[in-house]
Amino acid sequence: MSSVDLLPALLIVAPIVAATLPIALGLRYDRTGWAVAAVTTTGLFAAAVALASEVYTAGQVIHRLGGYPRTYGIELVADQFSMLIVLLVTGVAAGVLAYTRRGGPRGNTFYSAYLLLVGGLLGISLTGDVFNLFVFLEITSLATYALVASGDGAESAVAALKYLILGTVAASMYLTGVAFVFMATGTLNMIELTSAIPAAERPILIRAGLGFMIVGFATKVAQWPVHTWQPNAYQQAPDGATPLIAALVSSASAYAFGRLIVTVFEVDYLAATANAAPIVLAIGCVSVLAGTTLAVIQTDVKRMLAYSSVSQFGLIVAAYGVVIAGSSETALIGAAIHLVGHGLLKAGLFLAVGLVAVSYGARTVDEYAGLATERPVVAGSMAVLLFALVGIPPSVGFVGKWYIALGAVESQLWPVAAVIVLSTMLTLAYAARLLEKMYFTHPPSIESIPSPEPVATDGGDATAPDGASPDAVSIGMVSIVVVAALAAVALGFAGGAIADLLAPFLTEVFN
Structure with missing residues (x-):
């Protein structure tokens, strides 16, 4: 396995692990969060550029965690479509820090949620598994709830709660769809599902799963009339968090919806x-x-x-x-x-x-x-x-x-x-x-x-x-x-x- 093959896993694991550092270092030092986030996101952007260079010149890069077959294992896939989102996520995450250095927020817990959000977004972009897509959607959502709630006043908490309720419903709808598809095909891997879905013996389960997934993503992507969480979340989140949320959270969900359409179904x-x-x-x-x-x-x-x-x-x-x-x-x-x-x-x-x-x-x-x-x-x-x-x-x-x-x-x-x-x-x-x-x-x-x-x-x-x-x-x-x-x-x-x-x-x- 070459070093490039490890980059998809590194892009996801690094920010999630780094998210623990601002809180841990904060026990001894004040305001270390920005420095940790700056170093991490800069490194992530450099790694994303290196991975993109490989993908756009030599083709897709696939990493199988633990070396298990894709039917049962967890697979990460970097291809020409997903790398556009990876570059967007890492570039925006690094760029927004130029604002928060002076404009705030400055708390260590804020930057822990910031890095956790980046890790979840990169997981959405690179996962090759419909169940792990749910996992990364939830990691992203949990971090977003925290970022919205970190604003001043009760309005931020209310906006975060509204987002949490609608986000949980959306995730449940998507997961129900995944369950129906799994019952019909016996696999969760996106590539395997490409051939398994047309050959499924119970197509009614496939259609039911598709319906639940569409409703779930319509909410995640903030489509009318299930969009009501988004204006409040954007308005009440801290000014340093809104650019990250607005630029990336629904964008990653919209990408995932497109991935299901063109790759899975x-x-x-x-x-x-x-x-x-x-x-x-x-x-x-x-x-x-x-x-x-x-x-x-x-x-x-x-x-x-x-x-x-x-x-x-x-x-x-x-x-x-x-x-x-x-x-x-x-x-x-x-x-x-x-x-x-x-x-x-x-x-x-x-x-x-x-x-x-x-x-x-x-x-x-x-x-x-x-x-x-x-x-x-x-x-x-x-x-x-x-x-x-x-x-x-x-x-x-x-x-x-x-x-x-x-x-x-x-x-x-x-x-x-x-x-x-x-x-x-x-x-x-x-x-x-x-x-x-x-x-x-x-x-x-x-x-x-x-x-x-x-x-x-x-x-x-x-x-x-x-x-x-x-x-x-x-x-x-x-x-x-x-x-x-x-x-x-x-x-x-x-x-x-x-x-x-x-x-x-x-x-x-x-x-």
């Missing part, structure tokens, strides 16, 4: 299953429209971006529906690119939102008035990220939507293409509100601020509430937002290269 089997494609298409398209509509009417910026995520993930689920209905390679490429692009965009946007909140105490759209004057670099980066979210070329947001829309047109699914166009206009509506406030609205003058209650404005630290001050922002906090904006444009130019990297995986799926 396979496109041909699902295409022959009555109502499978219409159900997935309906879930995705309704979520796209509901999410953008709800985002337009929000006044709190974090909630607006949270509902935006409902819409963006709906677009990915709709792309999966196009893959099933039309056996569309183009739509699957679009789903993969949009999955990575959305994770990057939301990480950058929530980092920028946290930066503005720390420096000026601004939380609502109206409080962003004049931000371009006070912080032109941050406002400019947010503008780039918002344009990418809308889908303005040459951003990564445009490339993902283009491939999905093209796949829908090729498959003659015209309503899906219409939904994409309509959602783009609605996305422009709420993005334009924020841009208009930042660039074309002046902040209220100090004389106009009522007394004695302080009001959050963008005019200086004298009026910033809750101890917010422009001096609280570090160069690292600004730099990571700028890097996210530049990466959003760079990935837009790299859309064709990403499609080429996915070519071997697509050949395996569709041939």
Whole structure:
């Protein structure tokens, strides 16, 4: 076994083991969590790059724990699809730390949950077993509950409890589906299930399992109407935790849902299953429209971006529906690119939102008035990220939507293409509100601020509430937002290269 073959296991085990260090070292030293997290995530990103280099040049890397046969053992698989998510997880996890170094939270327990979350996300990305997918989903969920609850006030605890209840229901639904599939096939390995599912003697169990899994992932991916946990979780989580949660948690679940469709059940089997494609298409398209509509009417910026995520993930689920209905390679490429692009965009946007909140105490759209004057670099980066979210070329947001829309047109699914166009206009509506406030609205003058209650404005630290001050922002906090904006444009130019990297995986799926 070569050293590269060990990297999939190392990527999962290292952050989970490292998660114990901040608490252990905290018994003797204060605030060691950030340093442990920084060293661990930097190493993980380097290992992910090394593994990706091997996968994209020599093909997939498979690690069998204990050397047991895949029918009974645990298998980790790094292929062209999964490595996109591994790179996203490790890159965002390392990048967000540039914000938390100054912006917080700083407690050791926070960074233990942070690393545990990273380990769970990497497990979701690399597992080749449907039961262990459940295990890693639960590790991810437990860590996310802790991160959301670490915010200030009772609202954070309530948001975490709501997420826990809905997350537990979703996980139970998925596990029930796994049980039905196992009863019908006798195996849990994804590759084994590829051939075992079509040959199953009790197809009713397979269809029941598929139904439970769809409902479970619809909740995990925050699809309407089972999306209600997400806005509260994003809004009430600490500003240093929201970028990680928003960029990665539902993204990993959306990837896992796609993995089940193209690897476990396979496109041909699902295409022959009555109502499978219409159900997935309906879930995705309704979520796209509901999410953008709800985002337009929000006044709190974090909630607006949270509902935006409902819409963006709906677009990915709709792309999966196009893959099933039309056996569309183009739509699957679009789903993969949009999955990575959305994770990057939301990480950058929530980092920028946290930066503005720390420096000026601004939380609502109206409080962003004049931000371009006070912080032109941050406002400019947010503008780039918002344009990418809308889908303005040459951003990564445009490339993902283009491939999905093209796949829908090729498959003659015209309503899906219409939904994409309509959602783009609605996305422009709420993005334009924020841009208009930042660039074309002046902040209220100090004389106009009522007394004695302080009001959050963008005019200086004298009026910033809750101890917010422009001096609280570090160069690292600004730099990571700028890097996210530049990466959003760079990935837009790299859309064709990403499609080429996915070519071997697509050949395996569709041939």
